[in-house]
Amino acid sequence: MSDPLYVKVFRFNPASDVAPKFDHFEVPVFNNMAILDVVMHIQNYMDRSLSFRFSCRIGMCGSCAMYVNGRARLACRTQVSALKTRNITIMPLPNFPIIRDLVVDMEPFFQKWKEIKPYYLPKKEIDEPVVIRPDSKEREFIDDMLDCISCGCCYSACSMVATNKEYLGPAALNRAYTLIADKRDAIRVERLKVVDRSYGVWRCHTQFNCAEVCPKNIVPTRSIQNLKRRCVLKKFGIFK
């Protein structure tokens, strides 16, 4: 039998605990074990009070994002073997208020998501369905960026979010870009106004932390840079 995993788990219940602490567990390993299996094993057999969030188990819902060995990851898509160590530290995502243990409050994240009006509003003069050429460069870029599952990994890794809670963050800005770049959208200019402010696109310093941790390999920094360009074009009266 192989050595167990030495797992250190962040524990904190704001309702009853004065300060956070770490609990230590020895968890047996099995083939293809993911971090989600590790926390489920702890909850099922060692400590039933451990709180964490999960749903789909296949990297679609984005609810099981955690801070594992110093990096934001989806627990269901992170293989224990990929960490290349038997020592695992699991913490809640940084930059979010903690509800309990590994469960964070996503409200600030989705509040910013709402600010950019994350839904498509068609222009009145456009008759659906609209023909979109498969080789459209603009569409290809938008399609790549639409893979976002709003897990919050980028938001937790962003040092600008860490220093300023008002900053919209990479996920909301990326979503804004997918709509602003879509010529069928009726409120592109209004959307651009929302992101063209100090705590919008201009706080991004292109550090690429968001891209580094995105489980869907999206590069929100690219979207943000494109938004900055569009803000400049708007000043020149070119973007309409």
Place this chain on the structure above:
Amino acid sequence: MHAWTWFLQRISAVILVIVLGLHIGFLHFSNGGESLNYTDIMARLKTPIFISLDILLLIFGLYHALYGLYSVFLDFDSGKKEKIVVFGFLVTMGLSFLGFGIFGLICTFC
């Protein structure tokens, strides 16, 4: 304002690369392999093209550096009053250095 200042930051970066390239090129490669001497350097520094180049370097270098500094300051999430004070201080500092620099270049070499 952010769009303009960000755009100017990019423009100044490109200009700095070009002007610094010319500056370094003039200093190190236009000497024909001979050792430098004071008289030659002073003669070169007095040429209008070199003075213009240095003034451009001064303008864009100051803008690029001070706007970069202001961007770093903005990350500290300060209040509106502090922002105005720091902005005013940096503008005053920039204009003073620009004045000193241009005065020095023109008075020394013209």
